Amino acid sequence: MIKTRITELLGVQYPIIQAPMGWIARSKLASAVSNAGGLGIIETSSGELDAVREEVKKMRQLTTKPFGVNIAQAYVRDADIVSFVVDQGVKFVTTSAGDPNRYCSQLKEAGLTVFHVVPSLAAALKAIDAGVDGLVVEGAEGGGFKNARDVSSMVLLPLVCSKVGVPVIAAGGMVDGRTMAAAFALGAEGVQMGTRMVSAAESPVHQNWKDAIVAAKETDTVFLNRFGPGAALRALRTERTSRLERDPGENGVMSEFKNTQALYFGGDMEASIALSGQVAGRIDEVKPVAQVIKETVAEFEAIMAEMSAKYGMVGA
Structure with missing residues (x-):
């Protein structure tokens, strides 16, 4: 187990979160992530809430481990989306693609842990003011919808981490133990993987x-x-x-x-x-989610130990 504030908040073995990709982040993929010790996320950005509701039911059949739901605000078609998410019985939600003030207080009043996805320091500070429990800091090298004023994870992640006190999940460029170790060195306490999960064996895409x-x-x-x-x-x-x-x-x-x-x-x-x-340029094989997570954790631990041995203070 890798113990961070992320694992403690989410109740997971490893601080590895699967990105909430529309139509893709459903029970087959998300349950595989949760069962492997990470946190699977069910999407709502497709707008197909009846289908999403069924996917949540399938999740409870496929895993006993924690999982979460994402609210992609720009694509919300149901005015009662907060009630919908709360009714699913999940304890963790990420909000994205919009103003963190829109749903944060309602979700927290319902007892959920709320992380907001941010592409800039200004957005991070706004989310903190809104009362979020943590942040997903997303660099521009990641796939999907982005801030037009793009900033890479190498710049954005340490900047945000130096200015906030809440736990941070790094997104954008996260694919293995080496990138996870780099994210931790820059201040993160967890990572979110998107493209790596799209290409996983359990991903539903063609x-x-x-x-x-x-x-x-x-x-x-x-x-x-x-x-x-x-x-x-x-x-x-x-x-x-x-x-x-x-x-x-x-x-x-x-x-x-x-x-x-x-x-x-x-x-x-x-x-x-x-x-x-x-x-995508670093992915050379389709692998089961469990293998991805196992190899990520093993490489992360090996690199952290290697760096400590190589550069640690000796005789201090």
């Missing part, structure tokens, strides 16, 4: 997407829609996204998500946009 991640180089993502309209995002490089990188069109790239199911589950990599982080 094998073509997993194969594309495995085949990707570190330069094979694109940062889209920096100048809007709509959110910026990082995705795998394909013919479609290479075109959008140069010309997002009058309506931005959001209209390109109409055929997500054809890509996510049909395997047509040109049908939509495959969100992915730069760590």
Whole structure:
């Protein structure tokens, strides 16, 4: 067990959290993460709350371990989303893509632990003022929707950690024990993995997407829609996204998500946009979640011991 404030708050063995990716972060993947000692997260960004409710029921059949739910505020279609989350009986929620003041007090009054996802120091301080229990600090090398004024984890993480006292989960660039050790050195007490989990054996996405991640180089993502309209995002490089990188069109790239199911589950990599982080360039194999977490923890512990032995004070 790796003991940090994150493991104590969440009741998990390892401070490794799975990112709440729309349509992907459901019971098959999330239960595998929780059963392996991390924390699985169920998404709500798909807006399919009836399906999400069933996924929570499946989670309780698939695992007895803790898990959480994410509220992606920009994609909320139900005014009673807080009641929905509370009714699922979970104790941990992450909020993202919006103002932390919107739901924080309601969630905390219901007894939930609340972490907010932030892409900047200003956003982190705003979340602290809103009363969150912790932060997910997300660097711009991560996949998915991003702040158009992008900052890498190497800069953002130590900056935020130097200014706040709450526990921090590092996201963006997190893929193994080496990056986890780096995140801890920069002040984090846990890590969140997205692209690594998309490519895992239990991920529900089509094998073509997993194969594309495995085949990707570190330069094979694109940062889209920096100048809007709509959110910026990082995705795998394909013919479609290479075109959008140069010309997002009058309506931005959001209209390109109409055929997500054809890509996510049909395997047509040109049908939509495959969100992915730069760590795709470091993933060379599809592995079961349990193996990913086991290897991450073992490498983390080995590196921490090696660094201590190599650079620790001798004879002090």
